[in-house]
Amino acid sequence: MEIPTKHNEIGEEHCQDSSKENIGENEENDEYDTTVDTEWEMEYEASLESDYSSCESELVIEPQPSKEHLNDIPMHKYPFKLKQNEEGNILTVHNTIKCVSRDLRIRIAACCFNELSNRLVVIDRRGSIYIFDFVCKRYWRLDCTVLGTTLLVTSPRLHSEYIVGTKSGHVYTLNVEKSTLQQTKVGDSTIDEISFGNRLNSCSACNALIRLGPAAVLLNFTKLVLSHKLEFDQSKFTLKFASFLPKSDKFFTCYTNDTIHLWSSFNLETLYISQPIKARDRKKRLMQGDQSKIPEIALRAEYDEENQVEDDLAFTYDDQPFTDGKLLAYSFSPNGNKLLLSTVDGYLLMLSTASLDMENLFKLRDFILKQFVLMAQPKNRIIFGITAAGMAIMLDLLQTEYKLIVQRSNAVNINVSRDGKLLSVLSKSGEVNVWSICRLYNALHAQTKCISQVRAALKTPTAKLPCLVSGPMNQELQKLLKRERLEAMLAEFGCYPEKYRFIIWSTLLELPSNAAQFQALLKRGQPLVIKQRARNIKVKSDAQRRAVVKVWSCLAHWCKVFGHAEFMPDLIYPFVKHMTKNSMVVFELLVTLLLNHLELCFEFHPLPPCNYLAMCENVLQVHDKQLSKFYCAMDVQPKEYAWPLLTSGFAEVLEEQQWLVLWDNILTNPPYFIIFVVVAYNTMQRETILRLPEKSDVVYFFHEQMPIDVTKWLSRACKLMNNCESNVHPQRFMPPFAPIPKGVYPKFLKYPREWIEQQEQQSVELMKQQQEIDARLRKLELEDIKIKDRLHQGLKQEEHVRRLKEMEQLYQDTIQREEERIVSQRKILLTYQMEARQRKSQVLSKLRESEQRRMILEMEKDIDGLMRSVERERRRRNQEMLFAEDEIRNQEMELMVQRYTSCSLNSPLSVKYYEDVQKMRNESDKLKRNLKQMTLEQVELCREGRISLPNLSAIEDSILEIQQELTDILNSENSSQ
Incomplete structure (x- = not known):
């Protein structure tokens, strides 16, 4: 279905006060580009259900309120119009502040799509965060900022959550719905890579891997706590790449010596080790120098005829450093079963992540890839990449002669949406271009069909290309x-x-x-x-x-x-x-x-x-x-x-x-x-x-x-x-300049030709002599080899006979030793039988003694139990006696109080308490009789159970003390009268 064309929509923000001018000056010090006319330019292809007018309008981004009023004012979302581009460029975003004296470009630091592929998140160098919603065609700015952003990826846990890496080693968790930030510091270096394992909901697993230059850390993403710190800095090589395999709990590391290690995140042990460069060189050697068997990809065919002449003699040479190894960049297939590696000497390697074995090899003739992404469809064959010259390209690995240049210059970073429909290209000038992958694929497919039809019409062989360099100059x-x-x-x-x-x-x-x-x-x-x-x-x-x-x-x-x-x-x-x-x-x-x-x-x-x-x-x-x-x-x-x-x-x-x-x-x-x-x-x-x-x-x-x-x-x-x-x-002494004539190379004559000829003749003679000497030496070597073979065969036969005799003697000695061993084993067996009988009798006697000891112990256990029961009964009786004694004292005191209250104050105490004293004496006599009777019973029980008599002297002493107190009270009363 054809989508209608829309116009660009432009937003402008003017700096009116001095504070804005100061901001512009600071940005100029940060080397921002200042060559753009508009602030926000957005071009996007309209969705099937959208219908906008084709008139061109301006959009002014309103100034942001102060931080103290942010919570009171709702977030305002600004509309933007959408447009269709025939080349597939559906959105261009850049930020330029129009000040009084100059235009100032605020470069974009990072951008990415969300998990649902319906939003684009952009962070500029000032830390401002902008959200572009492709469904409702609105964009807005969050009220939080992140300074020094170097990396922006989507969080695998929530659709509205993003992970931001900074130059200072901080990791921020950004929620665009709530406009909240959470941070944790994982190191002091710039964060280069963030990847996630498949155990995201685990509270104890290491489910995030972060690379900070030559070091890497494993992070518990649920708790934002560092689990392990992986130090790879050595004297000969350092860490270059580190990432989790997609949908796996394994991660790989690549070092500057081009060695790849596959690790397990459970025990941090190495599972596989691979050297792709050596595997590539081995595969090239097996091809025996036939480089035509390696698929070759070239970009020169993409240039038009006017630029071909310029490019014929431009001959740019990318002098890439080899100190960090030949591996330059990597990318996984979306399902995680393929690993692609690019090299600085112009190769593209395809490895299997299961065994790290090389499956395919491609030669990049006139460019190298410093970043690339492998698409899921169709059939893991389409690659979007950025060359060393900053060119964004689209390649077909199945038909390597077809390719498409998406952006010709200044490309820095690429990002593909989860559904594979949108491509973002971050430029060096600070802008983001969003492309429709569907339109790019259709353009590539149309190019393929067009070239095929032209070749079929002209009957031009596809394998032979004209030599541009050898042709005459324009x-x-x-x-x-x-x-x-x-x-x-x-x-x-x-x-x-x-x-x-x-x-x-x-x-x-x-x-x-x-x-x-x-x-x-x-x-x-x-x-x-x-x-x-x-x-x-x-x-x-x-x-x-x-x-x-x-x-x-x-x-x-x-x-x-x-x-x-x-x-x-x-x-x-x-x-x-x-x-x-x-x-x-x-x-x-x-x-x-x-x-x-x-x-x-x-x-x-x-x-x-x-x-x-x-x-x-x-x-x-x-x-x-x-x-x-x-x-x-x-x-x-x-x-x-x-x-x-x-x-x-x-x-x-x-x-x-x-x-x-x-x-x-x-x-x-x-x-x-x-x-x-x-x-x-x-x-x-x-x-x-x-x-x-x-x-x-x-x-x-x-x-x-x-x-x-x-x-x-x-x-x-x-x-x-x-x-x-x-x-x-x-x-x-030197003649004037004379160029080379057309169609012939003139002879060079000013040199000693006779001496050169003599030297060549001498060289030929010496070579012949050397060949004769080599032939004689080879002949002598062959004769020597034959003599050595004969001698070797004789010595071998003699050695064989000697070995046979030694083997027979060895067998005889072995049989004799075995017979002697059997005789000695029989003697040992008889001795063991006799010792076994003795040990058996000893064991029986010990068993009888053990049975007797067991019976004695049981009897002692019964006696101990009986004694414990008697002791418990005695303690219970003593406790009852103590309770009775205490009760008697309480009753005596109550009687004394009653008598004291009932009697008059003038009557003598002897008269007041006479009856009570008599009753107490009777009770005391009765208590003594009861105590004597209980004592006799206890004595009889002790005699029967052989238990010692309880000590009752304490009770008698207490009774005597009570009687003495009563006597003292009576005497004191009599004396007072």
Whole structure:
């Protein structure tokens, strides 16, 4: 169904007061981009149920209220219109503040889609958080901020929850519905990765893995508590990647030595170890050098014809560092069964997460992927990635020749929604572009069908592509790049633009692009002398090494002397480094230099060119006599201070950009200008050279990089060339510049041809002699091998017979030992039987004794129980007696109180208490009789049970005390009367 087109909607916010201007100044210090006209620009394709008017309107984002009133004012949501883009770009978000004096771009730090793929969350560099709702077409800003955001991912627990990582090592849990933040500090470094395991609801499991540079931590996401801290910093390698496998409790780590470890989160033990780079190299070796079996992906075919000419000679080389290993980025398939890895040398590896074995291999011909995402549909074949040049692309792994460029530049980060329908691309300029993956896939599919139909119509084979480099240069471009314009450009800027530098070089040298002649030289292969000396070429990149050998071989076929010149690889490599894939251009450039600038350098090969170096010495003597005298005093010859600079093309003493600027000027000026460049380098470094104490230090000085101002150096070289005297000027001895003619490479004649031929003849003779010697040696070795085989067979037979005898003797000795062992075992058995009978009788006697002891113990147990029961009864009786005694005392006291109250105060106590005293005496006598009777009964019980008599003296003493108290009371009363 076709979706109607909508217009852009623009929101603007103006800074009216000084506080806003100050904010703008702070943002400028943070290096924000300030080149955008609008503040919020949103373009989105309308959903099927939406219908908006096509008129264009403006949206003003209202200023946010102060924090103290945020809780009282409801969150306001602003509408935005939606639009359809034919290319698939459905939304563009950027934030630009329009101040009074300038426009200030607030760059976006991170963004992501939610779990339902209906919202986009954006956080800018100021920490402001914006929500874009694609269903109700509204956006709003939260009242909380997060500063220093580096990472934003959705939380797997709640649809409205997000996880934010910062530069300071904090992890924030953001709830966009409640506008709340929870934080925990997991380290001091920048958070680079956050991944989750499959046990999210567990309160004790380590269900989140966070990588902070070379360290990683396992986090209990439910409690926000660190469970483990994983330190991987070692002397040889450090941690590079760490992530949970999707829908798994396993996580993997990758180190800077390109080793991958698969871990278990239960016990933190290693399950698998893999080395993908070694597996890739092993697979390439098994292919026996047939690289056509590896699927290849290239982006050059995507350029139009106008840009092809520019790209032919631009030859950008990504000098990626190899200190962190070759693995550059990774991505899992959505179901977690595939792991994709990209390398800095242009490969894409597909591994199985079950065993970490390599399943597929892809070659990236002219780009590398620094970030990519593998889509779930269709069939794990579509990849969205970002190249090292900042280009967002779409690749088809099943049909590698079809690809789509989503965004041509400035792409920094990509994010795909959960349902695989939306793609967000974060740009370096601080904006976010949202694309419809469905439209991108349809565009790729349409491109595939279109190319297939064109090829079918034209009957063009798909495997063979035209060589863009070998074709002639665009005629209109040649007319524009005239020498006068180029010289004026060089005089004004000091160098040529980097993008068009090699096109300009080709124009200045008038390179003919003799493709047929160059192919003829290539077909001749490598000369024998090149094969022998190519082993000593020390270049890290295999592609560059092959390119150096290819160009050197062509030069050796063109002229034999260049194959014997040992310094040729040093002269070729700087040019090959910047034009690795264009060997023909490098070859023709070097041929032009050798025919014009360095023609006199091979007259006395293999000796240094005395005539050429003498010109350098003459110019130096005229313009710097002090340095010339110093060289004479130190016995330093021109072959030691001029020849090393020429043989390496000045690459040994300069950095890469300085070298390019220098050769911009050398190729623009006459051929003899290079001599003045050599002399100018010596004069520029004269203060350092004059302070060198020894000759060896002076010689080594011209083989190392020293700080130098290239602009001043070239200015001095031009001054020397213009002011040089005619009698020593190299112009007298060097012919004017002559380019290579079209269709032929002219012969190089100024070299000792007879000596080269003699050397080649001697080399051939020596080779033949060496072959004869090798043949004789092989023959002698074969005879020696045969003699050794015969001797070995005899010794082997003799050894076999001896071993048989030893085996028979061994068997006999073994049988005899077994018989003796059986006899001794029988004796031991009889002894054991006798000892067993004795132990049996001892056991029976011990059993009887044990039974008797058991019976005695039972009897003692019964007696103890009876004694305990008697003791308990005695204690109970004693307690009853104590209770009775206490009751008697209480009754006596009550009687005394009653008598005291009933009797008059004047009556004597003896009269008042006479009756009570009598009753107490009667009761006392009765108590004594009861006590005596109880005592007698107790004595009889004790005699029967053999229990000691209880101590009743205490009770009798208490009774006597009571009687004594009563007597004292009566006596005191009588005395008072």
